[in-house]
Amino acid sequence: MQQTESLVEYGSRRVIITITAIFCALLEIVDTTIVNVALNDMKGNLGATLSEVSWVITAYAIGNVIIVPMTSWLSAQFGRRNYFAASIMIFTVCSFLCGNADGIWELVLFRFLQGLGGGALLVTSQTIITESYPPEKRGMAQAIYGLGVIIGPTLGPPLGGYIVDHYSWPYIFYINIPIGTIAALLTLQFVRSPKYALKKAIKDIDFLGIGLLAVSVGSLQYVLERGQEDDWFSSATITSLIVVTILGFFFFIWRELTTRNPIVELRVLKNGNLRVGTILSFILGFGLYGSTFIIPLYLQSSLHWTSQQAGMIMIPAALTTAFMMPIIGMLIQKGAKQTVLVALGMVIFFVYSFWGYKILTPDTSRDNFFWMLIFRGLGMGMLFIPITSLSLSTLKGQQIGQGASFTGMMRQLGGSFGIALITTYMSRTNMQHRSNLLSHLDATNPAVQNRVSAMQHNYILKGMSPDIALQSAYKALDYSVSGQAQVQSYMDVFMFIGVMFLCCIPFVLMVKDKKQATKLDMGDMH
Structure with a gap:
C-alpha cells in the first residue's frame, strides 16, 4: 500500500x-x-x-x-x-x-x-x-x-x-x-x-475498445440530447443510433472482459460499494442536473423572468450546499453511517420536490421559492459526499481513479437521462393537461360566457371592434389554458423526481455498512 x-x-x-x-x-x-x-x-x-x-x-x-x-x-x-x-x-x-x-x-x-x-x-x-x-x-x-x-x-x-x-x-x-x-x-x-x-x-493499446466506447457512448448521448426534438422512434437517425448504442455497449463489454489490456477496467465493479455508488451517482446526476434544468426553464417560460434573475435565485441553494459540505465531511470522519446520510438526503430532496409541486402556479411570487430551494441545497449537500466516499471507500491505488471514472460517467449520464426524460415527459403531459382543461371549458357554461364577454368588453374599451375583441378574448383564454397546462406539467415533473428519490431509500438502507471493511483495509495499510 x-x-x-x-x-x-x-x-x-x-x-x-x-x-x-x-x-x-x-x-x-x-x-x-x-x-x-x-x-x-x-x-x-x-x-x-x-x-x-x-x-x-x-x-x-x-x-x-x-x-x-x-x-x-x-x-x-x-x-x-x-x-x-x-x-x-x-x-x-x-x-x-x-x-x-x-x-x-x-x-x-x-x-x-x-x-x-x-x-x-x-x-x-x-x-x-x-x-x-x-x-x-x-x-x-x-x-x-x-x-x-x-x-x-x-x-x-x-x-x-x-x-x-x-x-x-x-x-x-x-x-x-x-x-x-x-x-x-x-x-x-x-x-x-x-x-x-x-x-x-502502442501494440498493447486497446484501440478497438476506444472505438467501441466512443461510438456507443457518443451515440447514447446524441439520442438523449436530441431524441425529444427529433420525436424519438419516428426519426430514422435516432432509431439507428439506439441500435448502434445497444450493439456498441454489448461488444465493448465483451471486449473489455476478454482483452489483456482493457481501456476501461470493468472488473473494478466487483467492488460492492462501487456498484452501489455508480447507481446512486446516476440518481444524483438525475436530480442535480434535472432540477438545475427545470427551475430556470419554469421561471423564464411561465413567470417571464430574465435569464439573470432565474440564475440568481439558485444562489441561496448553492450557498446552503457549500455550508453543508464540510459539516457532512466531519460527520463521516467521526463515523456517521454513509447509508443513513444518503437516505436522509433523499428524504430532504423529496420534501423539496413535493414543496415545488405544491407552490407552482402561473404567477408564483419570488419569496415562495426561497425555503424550497434551501431544502434543495440541504439535500444535495447530504447526498454528494456520502455517495462519493461510499463509492471509493474500499478502493485502493489505481482502482480509485477507475472508480472515480465510473461514478463521474454515471453522474453525467444521469443528468442527460434526467433532462431527456423530463423534456419528453413534459411535452406528453402538457398535451394531456391542455385537452383536460379545454374539456372543462364549455362554451354554454354561464361562467365561461361571462369571462369571455368581460374580456371582450375590456378589449373594446382599448379601441378594438367587437368582432376583433371577441377573437382576442378567445386567444387570451387559450393562452391562459396553455399556461396553466404548462405549469401542471412542471408540477408533475417535481412530483416524479421526488417519488423517484423516495423509492430509492429502502434500496440505500439495504446496503451493508462497509465500515468494517474500510477498517480492515486501513489495518492492512499499517
Whole structure:
C-alpha cells in the first residue's frame, strides 16, 4: 500500500493541489450550463437556427461523456500530471477558439474538443484530491471536491446571464483562459503522478475498445440530447443510433472482459460499494442536473423572468450546499453511517420536490421559492459526499481513479437521462393537461360566457371592434389554458423526481455498512 500513501500531501502543498483541482472541476461544470442562457445571442450572432445552436450544448456533452471512462487509462499512459495539465491546456485553448468562432459549425467543433479536455478535469480532480488526503480524512476531501461539483451547475446560469447582459457571448468562454492558464502552471509544479501507472506499448493499446466506447457512448448521448426534438422512434437517425448504442455497449463489454489490456477496467465493479455508488451517482446526476434544468426553464417560460434573475435565485441553494459540505465531511470522519446520510438526503430532496409541486402556479411570487430551494441545497449537500466516499471507500491505488471514472460517467449520464426524460415527459403531459382543461371549458357554461364577454368588453374599451375583441378574448383564454397546462406539467415533473428519490431509500438502507471493511483495509495499510 506504499504507492497510495506516497501520494498523500501535507501543509501548503496539499492546499495548493486542492484549490487547483477544485478550480478545474468548477471550470468544467460551469461550462456545462453557462452557455444555456447565451444560446439566443449565439443564434442571432452566428445566423443559426435553434436546432443548430443547441448542438453547442450537445457537442460538449458528447465530448465529455466519451472521455470520462477513459481518464484512468489515459492517466496511466501519459502520467497523471502530464495528462491533467494537457487536458487543462486543451480546454483553455478551445475556450479561446470557441469565443473566436465565426460560424455555428466551427463553434460546435471547438465545443466538442473542449468537452474532450473538460471530461478529464472532473474525474482526475476527484482522484487527485482523494489521493492527496490520508484515508481517514477522505470524507472531508470529498466534501471539498463536492463544493465544485454541486455549486458548478448552479453558478453557470447567473454567471452566463450577467456576462451576456453586460458584455457579449464570447466572454463566457474567455473567462476560462486566465483560470485555465494558472491551473495548468500549478498542476505542472505541484501535482505528482502515481508510481503504479505503467505505460503500455502502442501494440498493447486497446484501440478497438476506444472505438467501441466512443461510438456507443457518443451515440447514447446524441439520442438523449436530441431524441425529444427529433420525436424519438419516428426519426430514422435516432432509431439507428439506439441500435448502434445497444450493439456498441454489448461488444465493448465483451471486449473489455476478454482483452489483456482493457481501456476501461470493468472488473473494478466487483467492488460492492462501487456498484452501489455508480447507481446512486446516476440518481444524483438525475436530480442535480434535472432540477438545475427545470427551475430556470419554469421561471423564464411561465413567470417571464430574465435569464439573470432565474440564475440568481439558485444562489441561496448553492450557498446552503457549500455550508453543508464540510459539516457532512466531519460527520463521516467521526463515523456517521454513509447509508443513513444518503437516505436522509433523499428524504430532504423529496420534501423539496413535493414543496415545488405544491407552490407552482402561473404567477408564483419570488419569496415562495426561497425555503424550497434551501431544502434543495440541504439535500444535495447530504447526498454528494456520502455517495462519493461510499463509492471509493474500499478502493485502493489505481482502482480509485477507475472508480472515480465510473461514478463521474454515471453522474453525467444521469443528468442527460434526467433532462431527456423530463423534456419528453413534459411535452406528453402538457398535451394531456391542455385537452383536460379545454374539456372543462364549455362554451354554454354561464361562467365561461361571462369571462369571455368581460374580456371582450375590456378589449373594446382599448379601441378594438367587437368582432376583433371577441377573437382576442378567445386567444387570451387559450393562452391562459396553455399556461396553466404548462405549469401542471412542471408540477408533475417535481412530483416524479421526488417519488423517484423516495423509492430509492429502502434500496440505500439495504446496503451493508462497509465500515468494517474500510477498517480492515486501513489495518492492512499499517
